[in-house]
Amino acid sequence: MNKIHIYKSIKQLQNLPLEKESTFVIIDNNLKHLHSIFKGFKTFCFEFSESKKIFSTVEEIARQLLEAGADRNCFIIGIGGGITTDITGFTASIYKRGVKFGFVPTTLLSQVDASIGGKNGVNLNSYKNILGVINQPLWIAICPELLQTLPEEEFKAGIAEVLKTFILFDKDYYTKAVEYFSKVAQKYAAQEGKEYGTIAVEEDIDTLTDIIGKCAQYKCGVVKRDEFEKGERRLLNLGHTFAHAIEKLKGDSGIMHGHAVSMGMVIAAKIGDYLKDGESGTQQSSFTQMLIDDLRKVGLPALLEECPITKELKISHLADAVSKDKKVQGKNIHFIVPNGIENVKDITIELDKIKQIANDLR
Ligand SMILES: NC(=O)c1ccc[n+]([C@@H]2O[C@H](COP(=O)([O-])OP(=O)(O)OC[C@H]3O[C@@H](n4cnc5c(N)ncnc54)[C@H](O)[C@@H]3O)[C@@H](O)[C@H]2O)c1
Ligand SMILES: [Zn+2]
Structure with a gap:
């Protein structure tokens, strides 16, 4: 290793x-x-x-x-x-x-x-x-x-994966990362002309190094325990089922993977709420709301309508593309459901059920 x-x-x-x-x-x-x-x-x-x-x-x-x-x-x-x-x-x-x-x-x-x-x-x-x-x-x-030379949107695409990893494994680092990248987003908005990467690196290189190092170690740990994705490694797909569906539908318009993951995580959280909510599907949990707020704070799109490329899309439009996902096994799919930070589950769910929920969520 x-x-x-x-x-x-x-x-x-x-x-x-x-x-x-x-x-x-x-x-x-x-x-x-x-x-x-x-x-x-x-x-x-x-x-x-x-x-x-x-x-x-x-x-x-x-x-x-x-x-x-x-x-x-x-x-x-x-x-x-x-x-x-x-x-x-x-x-x-x-x-x-x-x-x-x-x-x-x-x-x-x-x-x-x-x-x-x-x-x-x-x-x-x-x-x-x-x-x-x-x-x-x-x-x-x-x-x-x-x-420091990395363009803004490339940087933000990476932030989505950082937050994904900390949702899986570390509440404190999740908070630390949201604080850090929110500060960078605010400074970037205030200091016109200065590159995003430069601001992000200069803000506090020790904290940035700590955040990146921790995140890399979590991924490394998962891979050591489950190199061939038979179990735990699947958790890293949080947000990715719907992200891949967004990319499939909007790939040619240049949607960035990280931006799709950002919106995909919110859809996964909404599906988690739906499943928890006795299937009436009306209650949005405080976790989902917090996730939406935090993604916006760091400058990532949280909802499909917030991203110029996906603004015409509805969750229901993505359901068909989900059924073509690599992770589909027969009529079922492994789906990663976040119910909170450090509270994420790998469930097997029927594709038809996912489609029905996506239609209800629209
Ligand atoms: N192997 C895996 O487990 C795994 C996981 C996730 C993604 N991927 C793959 O990674 C690829 C995406 O990688 P990426 O997002 O790192 O993008 P990338 O390699 O396409 O780089 C993005 C852009 O940034 C430029 N760039 C790179 N570093 C720079 C820097 N320091 N300063 C200025 N410009 C810089 C590149 O030239 C490019 O234009 C996809 O092909 C995806 O399939 C692989
Ligand atoms: Zn990814």
């Missing part, structure tokens, strides 16, 4: 124990400014985007590694967001039947989620992550200072 290094400043990345001769660095084009940190290493830059997350990119990287003399004992580092780490991890896993690799995730989403857990892969046509492996990196180096 992998080791997580937490480095508060970018300079500390130079402390990674690496052999210059045998280390090959794969880096996202948008992070060229990190070249100076990895001076002297064989470095390959790629434009990584969802449309480039395909097998031909894996072949291209492998070709360049081969030409540069990477042998079976080489070490590969992926530096970038989840797209970079997914592709790099997959390439390293099959290059010469598998070589060792490590990650330097550079988006909030990849620092707390995508780089951790060993799922590596690429898309096939419009199907996401169809070709892939589960294979753990040797280490993951998390450096919150890297996030």
Whole structure:
């Protein structure tokens, strides 16, 4: 299982124990400014985007590694967001039947989620992550200072996953994260011109590092206990069933995954209320209301009508897309229901029931 290094400043990345001769660095084009940190290493830059997350990119990287003399004992580092780490991890896993690799995730989403857990892969046509492996990196180096250049919406997409993890596991850190990112949202609104990432990092790097480190450790712990998603790891899908349905319906309009997860968590909380409420479905719990308020405070859309891309959608429109989810088994689906913080359940529910509730909630 992998080791997580937490480095508060970018300079500390130079402390990674690496052999210059045998280390090959794969880096996202948008992070060229990190070249100076990895001076002297064989470095390959790629434009990584969802449309480039395909097998031909894996072949291209492998070709360049081969030409540069990477042998079976080489070490590969992926530096970038989840797209970079997914592709790099997959390439390293099959290059010469598998070589060792490590990650330097550079988006909030990849620092707390995508780089951790060993799922590596690429898309096939419009199907996401169809070709892939589960294979753990040797280490993951998390450096919150890297996030200072991250665009606002990318940052917020990561906040949704941070809050999701703390809803599952940690009331105190949930409160801490909501406070931190609400303050950042307020400062960003007040200081026009200053980049969101800079404000988020400068607000209090120690607290930010603590929040990210804690969140990464929770994901790592779940993966250690349930690497192949037979039980506990399924909890990490909180908010994701309806998020995937939103993405399916609105993917082409550029809805961000984290924003879809934000709205998906609220829908899951509403479904939890419905199931608790003797199925009259009218009572909104104080937890659901708090979740809606907190997501708004940190600048995430809580309800479909609050996001320009989804404002025409109703929960009932999403029900059909839910039935095509990967997690469907026959007539049932595993659904993650949050009834409160640290009070989240993995239930098996009939698809027809989910559809009926979605129709009632509209
Ligand atoms: N393997 C897993 O368990 C897992 C989990 C969740 C998501 N994912 C995958 O992760 C991908 C999404 O990853 P992501 O959200 O990290 O996005 P990403 O890799 O697409 O990066 C988002 C954008 O930010 C840029 N960027 C990255 N770091 C930056 C920085 N520090 N400063 C400025 N710009 C920066 C990138 O160039 C890109 O344009 C999806 O393909 C998804 O399938 C994988
Ligand atoms: Zn997610």
